[in-house]
Every structure is written in C-alpha cells, then in structure tokens.
Amino acid sequence: MKPPMNAVSEVLDDLRSLPCLSGLGKDDLLIMGEFTKIREIARNEVIFEESDPVKFFFVLKTGTVKLYKTSQEGRELIIKIMGPGDYFCCAPLCAGGNYMVRAIALEDTTLIVIPSKAFTQALRNTVSETGWRIISGLCNKIHYLSRLLEDLAFKDVEKRVMTTLLTLSSQIPQKDDFISLQLSHQDVASMTGTVREVVSRTMSKLKKEGVITHTSVKGFTIDRGRLSMLVKKQTSLPSLRM
Amino acid sequence: MKPPMNAVSEVLDDLRSLPCLSGLGKDDLLIMGEFTKIREIARNEVIFEESDPVKFFFVLKTGTVKLYKTSQEGRELIIKIMGPGDYFCCAPLCAGGNYMVRAIALEDTTLIVIPSKAFTQALRNTVSETGWRIISGLCNKIHYLSRLLEDLAFKDVEKRVMTTLLTLSSQIPQKDDFISLQLSHQDVASMTGTVREVVSRTMSKLKKEGVITHTSVKGFTIDRGRLSMLVKKQTSLPSLRM
DNA sequence: CACCCCCAGTGACAAAAGTTACTTCCTTCG
DNA sequence: CGAAGGAAGTAACTTTTGTCACTGGGGGTG
Known part of the structure; x- marks a missing residue:
C-alpha cells in the first residue's frame, strides 16, 4: 500500500x-x-x-x-x-x-x-x-x-462430522477425554448438512479408528484426545504439499 | 401453547x-x-x-x-x-x-x-x-x-448457480430481461462453492435451455425472465410430491 | 505478426454423497 | 408378553461432484 x-x-x-x-x-x-x-x-x-x-x-x-x-x-x-x-x-x-x-x-x-x-x-x-x-x-x-x-x-462429510463432534465435546466441562454425547445419527446428520445413512457409515469408520469408543442406544462416547489429534492431522497434511 | x-x-x-x-x-x-x-x-x-x-x-x-x-x-x-x-x-x-x-x-x-x-x-x-x-x-x-x-x-450445483445468477442480475437496475454479466466461470464457481469445470458443464446446460443466450470472452448474457421461471419451477415441483 | 496467457469446453475417470431397501436390536406401551 | 416404533447398521446402486488432462480460441503485448 x-x-x-x-x-x-x-x-x-x-x-x-x-x-x-x-x-x-x-x-x-x-x-x-x-x-x-x-x-x-x-x-x-x-x-x-x-x-x-x-x-x-x-x-x-x-x-x-x-x-x-x-x-x-x-x-x-x-x-x-x-x-x-x-x-x-x-x-x-x-x-x-x-x-x-x-x-x-x-x-x-x-x-x-x-x-x-x-x-x-x-x-x-x-x-x-x-x-x-x-x-x-x-x-x-x-x-x-x-x-x-x-x-x-470446503470439507467432506467425514471432516464435518469430526469437527462437529469436537466442537460439541469441547463445550462439555469435563477433564476426562471420554465424552458421551446423547445424539442420534439423525441429529448429527442435521448438524452437518447430510443424511442419516452417510453419518452411519462415517461413524462406523470413526469407531474402527478408535475415535468413537462406545455406542449405545441414545448416544455414543468419543475419545476427545484422539479426535482432536485426527482433526489436526487432517488440517496439517495438505500444507505439506506446498 | x-x-x-x-x-x-x-x-x-x-x-x-x-x-x-x-x-x-x-x-x-x-x-x-x-x-x-x-x-x-x-x-x-x-x-x-x-x-x-x-x-x-x-x-x-x-x-x-x-x-x-x-x-x-x-x-x-x-x-x-x-x-x-x-x-x-x-x-x-x-x-x-x-x-x-x-x-x-x-x-x-x-x-x-x-x-x-x-x-x-x-x-x-x-x-x-x-x-x-x-x-x-x-x-x-x-x-x-x-x-x-x-x-x-440443500441445493445442488445447478440450483446454486441459477439462484446466484438470478440474485446478481436482480441487483442490476435495468428493465430489459437480457442482462450481461462480466464474470468468468471461475468467479461463478467461487461464488457457488464448487470448481470451474463443474460450472462450465452447468453453464453449457443452461445455454441449451436458453437461460444463457450469449457467451463471449469476459462474460455472458442471461435471460432473466426465463431464469426466474426455471428457478420457480424447481422450487415448486417438489411440493407436488406431498 | 507471433507468441503467450487466460479462459472456456469437454471427455474420461475417480471419489463422495445420496438413495433404496432390508435386517436387527432396543425400548416402550398396550 | 407381544407388538410397534424408532434408531442403527449395511449392502448395492445411482447420481452428483470433483479431478485430470488436454484442446482450442481470443485478446493483448512485445
């Protein structure tokens, strides 16, 4: 200027x-x-x-x-x-x-x-x-x-789901990494702009990766630490290309 | 209540x-x-x-x-x-x-x-x-x-492009239905959250349908009337299902 | 005038998302 | 206790979107 x-x-x-x-x-x-x-x-x-x-x-x-x-x-x-x-x-x-x-x-x-x-x-x-x-x-x-x-x-469904879960869990005042959320898959879908089935698929994947440790009726438990690790990894990877 | x-x-x-x-x-x-x-x-x-x-x-x-x-x-x-x-x-x-x-x-x-x-x-x-x-x-x-x-x-790329074009054209104070916009496909893509190639495809389609009447370097011309008709049709069709 | 660059256009393919259609499992309610 | 309803899980398929790669054109500039 x-x-x-x-x-x-x-x-x-x-x-x-x-x-x-x-x-x-x-x-x-x-x-x-x-x-x-x-x-x-x-x-x-x-x-x-x-x-x-x-x-x-x-x-x-x-x-x-x-x-x-x-x-x-x-x-x-x-x-x-x-x-x-x-x-x-x-x-x-x-x-x-x-x-x-x-x-x-x-x-x-x-x-x-x-x-x-x-x-x-x-x-x-x-x-x-x-x-x-x-x-x-x-x-x-x-x-x-x-x-x-x-x-x-900019983000695909998986990333949107992850950041949404991270945001939700960060609002809970609890020191433990394991947070249980009372949400249906439909709820998550509505928060991320997609449909239930896609969330189901995504959550299955997250469960395999250990981000979601436990599922029950009316809710599931996530490992906040692991989740934030994964989110960070995803956002930093693309920068390696540059 | x-x-x-x-x-x-x-x-x-x-x-x-x-x-x-x-x-x-x-x-x-x-x-x-x-x-x-x-x-x-x-x-x-x-x-x-x-x-x-x-x-x-x-x-x-x-x-x-x-x-x-x-x-x-x-x-x-x-x-x-x-x-x-x-x-x-x-x-x-x-x-x-x-x-x-x-x-x-x-x-x-x-x-x-x-x-x-x-x-x-x-x-x-x-x-x-x-x-x-x-x-x-x-x-x-x-x-x-x-x-x-x-x-x-909620909307797919085609609808987003159409409503974006409609909004842009409605901001132009001109009575004629034929509005020329100085925008590249890349510009439209950036406004609708997609990529150039997809906009290109979409615009070709719109041209066939007569919504876009003319294309030149650095811009194109749209038929505002036809466009708004199409947009309305799309938003009203789904309600027929109910 | 020739070259270059930017943009448009397109085909072929890959990946993501959405749809359909079931099955299963709980929970609740009669 | 059994039926009904809601949510989850999933497989198979379609559609949409995104990616890659390349062609061609037009305008501006040296």
Whole structure:
C-alpha cells in the first residue's frame, strides 16, 4: 500500500458522509478522525489475510473489494463483492480475534481506515451497555455462521462430522477425554448438512479408528484426545504439499 | 401453547436478570415489561415457522430449543441448539421480514416473549442512530450468510448457480430481461462453492435451455425472465410430491 | 505478426454423497 | 408378553461432484 495521506479535515468530511456513521456525535467523530487514514490500494493487492488479527475497520470510498475464504486445497468461496460505501469487518472487530476472510482489491481502490480501538470506543460511547451486548451477540452469530459456511463449502462429510463432534465435546466441562454425547445419527446428520445413512457409515469408520469408543442406544462416547489429534492431522497434511 | 401468565413484577425481574438487557434503563424496562409475556411450551411444540413474520423476540428461561432450517425434500440443517439464557431472532427482528428458521422445543420450555415492537423501541432508545444502523447492518449480514448456508446445505450445483445468477442480475437496475454479466466461470464457481469445470458443464446446460443466450470472452448474457421461471419451477415441483 | 496467457469446453475417470431397501436390536406401551 | 416404533447398521446402486488432462480460441503485448 502507498503511504497514507492524512488531511484531518478531509478525513472528517469523509467520515461524516458515511451513512453508517452519520449519527455519531462530534466528539466521537473527532476521536475517530484523529486516527483515521486514507489508503490507496492497487488492483490485486491483498488488504488483509484471514488469519490477520483485526486492527482496522474499513470503509470503501472508491473501487471494488472481494471478500473470500480459501480452503487448504486452494479453492475459494466468495463471501461478498463490496462497492463504494460498503464497510466491512465490523463483525470480527466486535468479537475480537481475526478477520475470517481475505480481502483483495479487484481494481484500484481508496479505503477509509479506522483503527479498531478508535472505532469501538466511539461506538461504545453511543450505544449503551445493552446495545453493545446485542452487537457483540450478533457478531458472534456472524462468526459462527461464517464457520459453518466454510465447513459446508470446503470439507467432506467425514471432516464435518469430526469437527462437529469436537466442537460439541469441547463445550462439555469435563477433564476426562471420554465424552458421551446423547445424539442420534439423525441429529448429527442435521448438524452437518447430510443424511442419516452417510453419518452411519462415517461413524462406523470413526469407531474402527478408535475415535468413537462406545455406542449405545441414545448416544455414543468419543475419545476427545484422539479426535482432536485426527482433526489436526487432517488440517496439517495438505500444507505439506506446498 | 398454554395461555400466558403475566404477573408484571415477575416479568420485570425476569427481564432485569437477563445479561443481554442488564444495561437497559428503567423506563425502557417498563415499556418492555408491560408487553412481555411468559409462555410455557410443551416438548416438540413448534414455536415459529421459517416463513412466519417476526412478531416476537424470545429469551429462553428454562428448557431447550432447536433452531433449524428445512429443505423441500425434508432434510434439516440445525443452526443452533439453545439453552437457558440464550435469546434468539434478534437478527430477523432488526432486519424485518421473517424468522429464517423453525424453532421447536426439545423439552418442556419456558420462554420470555417480548413483542418485537416493544423490543426494538427500547433498543433504539438506548443505541443512537449510528448504533442502530450498525445493528441493522449486522442483521442483514446474518440474513445473507444464512441464505448462503441454506443453499450450500440443500441445493445442488445447478440450483446454486441459477439462484446466484438470478440474485446478481436482480441487483442490476435495468428493465430489459437480457442482462450481461462480466464474470468468468471461475468467479461463478467461487461464488457457488464448487470448481470451474463443474460450472462450465452447468453453464453449457443452461445455454441449451436458453437461460444463457450469449457467451463471449469476459462474460455472458442471461435471460432473466426465463431464469426466474426455471428457478420457480424447481422450487415448486417438489411440493407436488406431498 | 507471433507468441503467450487466460479462459472456456469437454471427455474420461475417480471419489463422495445420496438413495433404496432390508435386517436387527432396543425400548416402550398396550 | 407381544407388538410397534424408532434408531442403527449395511449392502448395492445411482447420481452428483470433483479431478485430470488436454484442446482450442481470443485478446493483448512485445
């Protein structure tokens, strides 16, 4: 990226003209404006990676930006093509953590870049504790849906089943590695976007591999340690190819 | 559902104890409290359907509720299993429209039911215009992701391609039915969660069917009318089976 | 103009997922 | 106790999707 310009008054005008911020008080605008920069991005330049920690809130002034996820095998899933006036990454910003997508400029683009601290501070000043909690809750939901989406787009049924079981088991506060879940195969199928029979096959396989140690009516027992080992192995293997 | 009880003070206590509303001012709490009801739901009872217009905001007091989408073929995709303290449908509520999932009680359940008008009014009182816009934006994003998810879980590539093309073309302000899109097959593949070759096959088929009228380098032309007809036919056919 | 690169198109094949159709095993309920 | 219903397990088969490998075309650039 080219070094950012920063004519404060111009930046303030930019901020004021954003529909999404038009209700902001003067003080908050000033706080934001002080730290806000304008950046020129060249065509095909990556603005941020999926794994980058969230540091900025972006608003698109001119140009086009593609937000997309990438799989280990190199496939992409486009989440959204953004145009002038669109803003992005509010969600990961609020929930903390990282951008969950990669952003790339499809043409020469001008961005308004607000440091996340300044942005969240200004936002919190105007929304009350309740509002903030609602926003955080929504952001978490976005994060959650985004992960589901990624799984469905990139992973086969076996991996989806494994990550689902891992997620479920990690929610259980228990130190032991052996977790019993009260789920039918149909339940698992509905959580992973497939059908009962396929889950049955998959679970049989997992049983042979020792991930599932015990099955009974109305549930089964999984070996959390072994499962997480397997999941890690699968996600790291493809990187060996590179 | 059983007829709701409504001891106002009890309801207020309930509202106050919700983490997500704890920052609300007294007046707003009272507004909400006045219209809030407590409802007992029996196991397996449907709380709302996907297509129901949003009328309430729900908070789970005790019990378990399953939120899921259903396909025409009867498959389900579980979005979330909710427990005590969880609240739901903030998203569709803010964006207007309908719940995008079906909610069913997995066991006997007690719900705090806040009419959406009272809820949004109280919320808007505490969040400023900017906050409200941010919230709406997030809700729209949730709506959008939710639709993507549904498509990936339930539809085959051909249908995904068709709905994607339809959505894209509907965003173009043009009266004519013939819309030209500057997209490569790879672009379409990335938007529909598949690979180039499969899109190529699919597009050939669509061309034979007259949905795609013209192809050139860097783009193709679709017949919006014919496309939407086909999409409708596909979504209505399965219902004939029932 | 020739070369190169990117994209489209396609056939053949492999693998994954979905479907159909039974059988078996529990559990519950009359 | 026996019947019925629900869930699981599985084999065989179909369909869909993904992969590989190659051809051909068109546009832009040196």
